[in-house]
Amino acid sequence: MEIKRDSYLNQLVNARQNGFIKVVTGPRRCGKSYLLKTLFHNHLLSEGVDESCIIEVDLEDRANKELRDPDTLLAYVKSRIASQQLHFIILDEVQKVDEFVDVLNSLLHIKNADVYVTGSNSHFLSTDIATEFRGRDHQIRVYPLSFTEYFSAVGGDKSDAWKDYYTFGGLPLILSFTSDHEKADYLQKLFQTVYMADILERYKIKNDKELRELVNILASSIGSPNNPSKIANTFKSVENSNITSQTIDKYLLYLKEAFVINKAERFDVKGRKYIGTLSKYYFEDLGIRNALINFRQQEENHIMENVIYNELCMRGYQVDVGQVEIRKRTEDGKQERVRLEVDFVVNQASQRYYIQSALAIPDREKEYQETQSLVNIDDSFKKIVIVKDNIKPWRNEKGILVMGLMDFLLNKNSLEI
Structure with a gap:
């Protein structure tokens, strides 16, 4: 059963390559991962984006525990960018990473990268965090x-x-x-x-x-x-x-x-x-x-x-x-x-x-x-x-x-x- 979430998908599509970190947040199990890793992923493929240019990391997955280290995650993402084509970086539950703000600000320095992240608590979007992003975050709030x-x-x-x-x-x-x-x-x-x-x-x-x-x-x-x-x-x-x-x-x-x-x-x-x-x-x-x-x-x-x-x-x-x-x-x-x-x-x-x-x-x-x-x-x-x-x-x-x-x-x- 496919659940259409066109309102949120349209927000993601309209925010492509806007120079900001796209921050998708909302309660646990409300569909943030599905929105990014299925609906948005499929939309990118339908527009001709090569599968290799979509870099997805589920940081809640135990298999990716090592990538919760900020330096390891940053090195991994950079290793996946193998061409000058635009790459879409999707990090799921990024609050699991220590010093994640530094990681995301570093990713913004990669000219051919467009960054999308999810998080499951509103502290993730608090005034202090927004300040650390230096005003370079674009927030998309997802509800049940x-x-x-x-x-x-x-x-x-x-x-x-x-x-x-x-x-x-x-x-x-x-x-x-x-x-x-x-x-x-x-x-x-x-x-x-x-x-x-x-x-x-x-x-x-x-x-x-x-x-x-x-x-x-x-x-x-x-x-x-x-x-x-x-x-x-x-x-x-x-x-x-x-x-x-x-x-x-x-x-x-x-x-x-x-x-x-x-x-x-x-x-x-x-x-x-x-x-x-x-x-x-x-x-x-x-x-x-x-x-x-x-x-x-x-x-x-x-x-x-x-x-x-x-x-x-x-x-x-x-x-x-x-x-x-x-x-x-x-x-x-x-x-x-x-x-x-x-x-x-x-x-x-x-x-x-x-x-x-x-x-x-x-x-x-x-x-x-x-x-x-x-x-x-x-x-x-x-x-x-x-x-x-x-x-x-x-x-x-x-x-x-x-x-x-x-x-x-x-x-x-x-x-x-």
């Missing part, structure tokens, strides 16, 4: 399969595909299993033996109990406002633990750098500023999230919100959670401040969208609840409500666009409807 990519592979009924997708997520290898038991077993083992093992090894964490419990807390509260202090209070009341908010903040960063979770900052829409209080945490892959809690708590409204967040990130948007403050008169005639939530404030260059996720809007009362925050935003940017129902897009009397989930997910230009 979008619903469009998933559905293009499985086909069939959209409703059935959606149920499987929001249950088992979008890691490509999921598609190779036939039973739900196999899928669940794969996801649970993957998190414990790969994701968690990477974090424990990298950060030298000896007591992993609190880290594991933190992941479970986040998995049980996707879409809920949270911060380290609030989570510390949860630990204290439920787990009788004295873990500090500083330690939790550190663990949250580790999980983010391992691409387990993403953080959406809170943005004051009217004040046009970020609020350093409660944020939201979403899972990069919902299959991993569901496996962590043994596939309990399948609240479709929260899962749908996570899927929408991930889809917006895949499309290259900066996604925050919004807050709109209004004044409301109480029953006794007094004024009070009320904070309304906007699920997503979505930005890309000069574009902005305000988006609400709603499982259903069965009546006028529910419509009022879901759109109240949007109505109280006084700028002219587009306001959208995405519902689970299979409906034709329509606009209410306030000009707010209401569209179905499938229309949003399966049309990459859906926000322009």
Whole structure:
């Protein structure tokens, strides 16, 4: 089964010979190697590139252990460049190499070499690393399969595909299993033996109990406002633990750098500023999230919100959670401040969208609840409500666009409807 990942492939093709190191990063098992070593490799061959001009090294392979030495790797790559033709150098999981930044900067000095690398933690793209690259890195961020990519592979009924997708997520290898038991077993083992093992090894964490419990807390509260202090209070009341908010903040960063979770900052829409209080945490892959809690708590409204967040990130948007403050008169005639939530404030260059996720809007009362925050935003940017129902897009009397989930997910230009 071939899974088309045209968005990422096109980014690689467009970046050819741009003088930069092409850095492909994302979570473990999301398809980075397949993208470079199969899809991009085959594309190069289809354009007439000779096989000998494609130099690939899988640095996670035990057979290539010696090449994890920086000088040995550099010498090996140079030995493979046997002609003046352009050579494509593809290094998989390059963070396994000591001093890999020096190696990559050295490869940039080879005039007939075009360099592509993958890495599986976001520290690989941190400010310090980017500085060491001297601004000569071109980043391509890969996510687990979008619903469009998933559905293009499985086909069939959209409703059935959606149920499987929001249950088992979008890691490509999921598609190779036939039973739900196999899928669940794969996801649970993957998190414990790969994701968690990477974090424990990298950060030298000896007591992993609190880290594991933190992941479970986040998995049980996707879409809920949270911060380290609030989570510390949860630990204290439920787990009788004295873990500090500083330690939790550190663990949250580790999980983010391992691409387990993403953080959406809170943005004051009217004040046009970020609020350093409660944020939201979403899972990069919902299959991993569901496996962590043994596939309990399948609240479709929260899962749908996570899927929408991930889809917006895949499309290259900066996604925050919004807050709109209004004044409301109480029953006794007094004024009070009320904070309304906007699920997503979505930005890309000069574009902005305000988006609400709603499982259903069965009546006028529910419509009022879901759109109240949007109505109280006084700028002219587009306001959208995405519902689970299979409906034709329509606009209410306030000009707010209401569209179905499938229309949003399966049309990459859906926000322009």
